[in-house]
Amino acid sequence: MSLSINLAPIALDSVASAETRPPKVIEFTTHIGHLDTFLAGSRLLDELKLLNRQKIDADTRIQTLELYRKITLEIGHDLEEVYGNAAVPIPEEAKNHATLAEAIWLETGYGYKRALLDLKQKLINFQEDKQHSLVIFRIIEALKNEALVNYLCYTVPSDTLWSDLHKVYFHALQLGIEDAEVNEHIWSPNNKTIHLVYIQTLLMNLANPQRLSKANIRKMSHYVGSLAKFAELRGMGLIEKPMGVFLIELDSNKPPVPYLKNRNAPSVETDILLVTVEVARHIHQQLKFIQKSKTQSNEPLPATALEVVDEELLKHLIKYFGVTTTRTFARQEKKQAAELAIGLEAASILFRSNKRAKEEIRSYWEIMNTSPDGYALKTTHLTDLKVEVGELVSIKESEYSPWVLGYVVWLITKVQHIEAGIKLIAPSAKSVSIKSPSNTITYNALLLPSMKALNQPISILTECGYLQEDSAVEMKEGIKKSKLKIKQLVERSACFDRFEYSLITDDLS
Structure with a gap:
């Protein structure tokens, strides 16, 4: 059986000898x-x-x-x-x-x-x-x-x-x-x-690490060891349900691809299938354990659920191991400059007063393509730039267009530039400050409008981990003070939380 693999060349003229004793x-x-x-x-x-x-x-x-x-x-x-x-x-x-x-x-x-x-x-x-x-x-x-x-x-x-x-x-x-x-x-x-x-x-x-924060990539690198036993590798054959099935071409130089997205006729001799349905089911069980423990605080987490306690990571993995995702909207190529302001602090400044937005909080990018729910961008302006998956961003397409709010869902670094995928959250926001009764420190936050067409209620966006469901918080908008009831967690990334809220007291000032 011949085997052609990539090797370092033998240096016959090498003077030094490797130590092997x-x-x-x-x-x-x-x-x-x-x-x-x-x-x-x-x-x-x-x-x-x-x-x-x-x-x-x-x-x-x-x-x-x-x-x-x-x-x-x-x-x-x-x-x-x-x-x-x-x-x-x-x-x-x-x-x-x-x-x-x-x-x-x-x-x-x-x-x-x-x-x-x-x-x-x-x-x-x-x-x-x-x-x-x-x-x-x-x-x-x-x-x-x-x-x-x-x-x-x-x-x-x-x-x-x-x-x-x-x-x-x-x-x-x-x-x-x-x-x-x-x-x-x-x-x-x-x-x-x-x-x-x-x-x-x-x-x-297959976990799509370019869509994970570095912390979650590292978690996944350890967690994957306990998941492998639930996956199945098998030869080509009848596929009743293609969800959670990936094609591996053993004579190729490519990673596995979802079976539904494969356009080539599979080879019985050199192609095999990876089935991850049981992997997704196992992760889902762990997620249920963790969610149940949150409502029963006197009950400790099961040992299996302690392997990874990041709910968002588990949800992410279920998405990619369970059902092959399909793009909701088609991309449209678009070559245009755009400005980005990265982080909640920068967004708070922009949405408080556009005139106060300083040049140093902005970075300059090029739009590669767009869809109704986001952008694909790239930039060669790397000096003083810091960005991560899950980071909140404010984006402005032109001098006369408004700032809109989104966050980074994937990153790819190349030799001379960085590419990023941005998912849009809201077309506008109000900048406020908040303080929980148990904390004397005031934090920046953003109030996001409801969007009836998307069945999205009003929400508040804060630093990750600062607020909890079913809690109260004091809010200040300009000179106006209010009290809010924090309700259900709508969305969480590595950098922010977004909750539904309702007014308890409209004006305390």
Whole structure:
């Protein structure tokens, strides 16, 4: 069985030799464990590059890579703490940490891929299945972690990554080892088989991470381990209900696509299906547990519901794993400049008095396309810009058009620009300040009008987590003071909450 995968080239003219003696490798990993994270990662990367570009027998290569594994995971985690919490566009220091992390996982994958090809050449191998299982598992794990770096930077995993991922999994299928358990002792309680770690990599992509905040991308990267066992991979056959079914072309360089959106005739030989209906059902059960616990405060959350306690993340996952979403409105291409003001504070200034809006709170973007409920934008003006998924934005198409309110639903970063999807919330807003009886601090808030055509009641938008359902709040609009009853939560993002409200007392001034 031939296997063509992406590899680092062998450097026959290399002067330096890679260290493969176990005591020396252990000594090296112990030493760099005490260094600054970036320096330690750089030293590790140098050693991996040296190892991957020299001819070494498969057993020695695997042994050396396994000795590097613990420190690789630790450094990868520490690097993620920097770039995984950075705003977009990513600052230079965080970008360097992300580049280093991606390179480490790329080289780790190179090493195990080289070992896999070397194993195929061995004439006699009494541990063939065991070694193949370990090596393929490690390749997929490295690709999964490389993709996670991309997601946390809002970049798209490469075609090469998807090609290698599918090829090595297909190779495991041909060897019949996809369900063989791999002994794990480090940070991977849910990664036991090639089958499961491959599904995790697929689910992470299908979660549409470009539509998640960085905090939720990181939550999802841990949560996906407990979800994989509920997904099903199967060969092509009769599909009674295509919802929650995704097509994987194992001879392609593409991620899975919803079966309903596939335009090519599936191949029985190289295509398989991923079914996520049970994944969505499991998430829905956890969501019900969490929601029930909110109404029964004396009842602790079940252990399974504690894995992820972010209701909005669970709702997001149900949406993408359960029913294939369809676009409500068609996009229309539109090339036009637009101004954005990012954040609740900026919106409060704009809707209080347009004349007071200072230049520094605005950023300049280009509209790529529009639909009745939003925009797709891009900008090359990255200096002093900070934006994240879930961020409130005010948008103005022209000098004479009004400011309207929306929020960022997805981000993609490119080399020279950033692209963002904006979902519109309201055509106008009133800027107010609020103070809850239990808090002496005054916060900015926006009152949003009702929209009868959309069956949307009047609502109030505040910083995330400040208000609670069924509570009262004091509101000040100019010199007028009122008291509001906070009712049902309408919408929540990573940065704001929007509640229905009603007036208790109209004017306390």
